[in-house]
Amino acid sequence: MSKAPQGCCTVSGLVKTYRAGGTEVRANDGIDLDVRRGEVFGLLGPNGAGKSTLVRQLTGLLRPDSGSIDLLGHDVVRHPERAARLLGYLGQESTALDELTVALAAETTGRLRGLTRAAARAETADVIAELGLEALAHRPLAKLSGGQRRLACFAAVLIGERPLLVLDEPTTGMDPVARRAVWSAVDRRRAERGTTVLLVTHNVIEAETVLDRVAVIDAGRVIACDTPGGLKALVDGHVRLDLVWRTDAPLTVPAVAALAERAERTGRRWTLRTTPDEARELVAAVTTGPAFAALDDFTLATPTLEDAYLRLGGRTGGLAR
Numbered sequence: 001m002s003k004a005p006q007g008c009c010t011v012s013g014l015v016k017t018y019r020a021g022g023t024e025v026r027a028n029d030g031i032d033l034d035v036r037r038g039e040v041f042g043l044l045g046p047n048g049a050g051k052s053t054l055v056r057q058l059t060g061l062l063r064p065d066s067g068s069i070d071l072l073g074h075d076v077v078r079h080p081e082r083a084a085r086l087l088g089y090l091g092q093e094s095t096a097l098d099e100l101t102v103a104l105a106a107e108t109t110g111r112l113r114g115l116t117r118a119a120a121r122a123e124t125a126d127v128i129a130e131l132g133l134e135a136l137a138h139r140p141l142a143k144l145s146g147g148q149r150r151l152a153c154f155a156a157v158l159i160g161e162r163p164l165l166v167l168d169e170p171t172t173g174m175d176p177v178a179r180r181a182v183w184s185a186v187d188r189r190r191a192e193r194g195t196t197v198l199l200v201t202h203n204v205i206e207a208e209t210v211l212d213r214v215a216v217i218d219a220g221r222v223i224a225c226d227t228p229g230g231l232k233a234l235v236d237g238h239v240r241l242d243l244v245w246r247t248d249a250p251l252t253v254p255a256v257a258a259l260a261e262r263a264e265r266t267g268r269r270w271t272l273r274t275t276p277d278e279a280r281e282l283v284a285a286v287t288t289g290p291a292f293a294a295l296d297d298f299t300l301a302t303p304t305l306e307d308a309y310l311r312l313g314g315r316t317g318g319l320a321r
């Protein structure tokens, strides 16, 4: 018996250039990716890296200049209309179903995906209960808060059980309860049906928590692709020290003045990436005398994907914590 193919999505040499008002932006500059069936695969990168451009091509909504995309054995560059049968897509832009209620938007999506009315209704009821959306089910999407609308759109994406879910920053604007509902729904589908998830994010903490593998995208290229642990191994042996000053940093203290040049500053927060030995010395220096009096808070942490991203040459501040 032949073995089932393990690949879900293979992208090779994908190039997409936008031309607007006499300028050209090469948003995807030769992207290669291999997403396996049943994995939660992330695209991580700063604003403008080319993540949405990539996923819009996977979904058949945008045509590449060159390169190929294979989704579960289908060439979606040649047959973009097939993508809708293979994947559920939660994009960044608002939906055409905005005037409908949450329940009707989900049910309509089910009908568009070929479900009978009874099946669409039954799935809608299940998904609404699963995501805790009962109280909002009969309110129009356009009248919901940003986070509520996002969760309602996610509910619609789940209807019709597509083998691949493409989620472009699905949890933007959601509170922790809604975020947990999203990740539980993703986990359940993966465990029960082997659903593959392609997730666009620039939140490193979320990425570390939910992803099996991650491709780091920068300026239209994949600059690294590995497990979160594999990427963090790039910065093994380093720690991050965050110092938060009550007001201005006490630059009259020599130990603090010596750090001023090296620290990455965000308001009253100074971030230093260093070795554990030096971090211990720095903590000792700032937890005594006038430096300590000026200190509001400090944390010493092991590296995150953000540190790995910076080591790979990414831009400071490009990713969210």
Ligand SMILES: Nc1ncnc2c1ncn2[C@@H]1O[C@H](COP(=O)(O)OP(=O)(O)OP(=O)(O)O)[C@@H](O)[C@H]1O
Residues within 6 Å of the ligand: 018, 019, 020, 025, 026, 027, 045, 046, 047, 048, 049, 050, 051, 052, 053, 054, 202
């Ligand atoms: N329709 C368009 N016309 C012209 N340029 C575009 C268009 N859409 C995107 N771009 C440009 O292409 C580049 C990649 O944009 P894209 O939206 O793919 O980035 P992204 O990684 O998804 O960013 P974000 O995290 O902000 O969503 C950016 O420089 C952007 O300005």
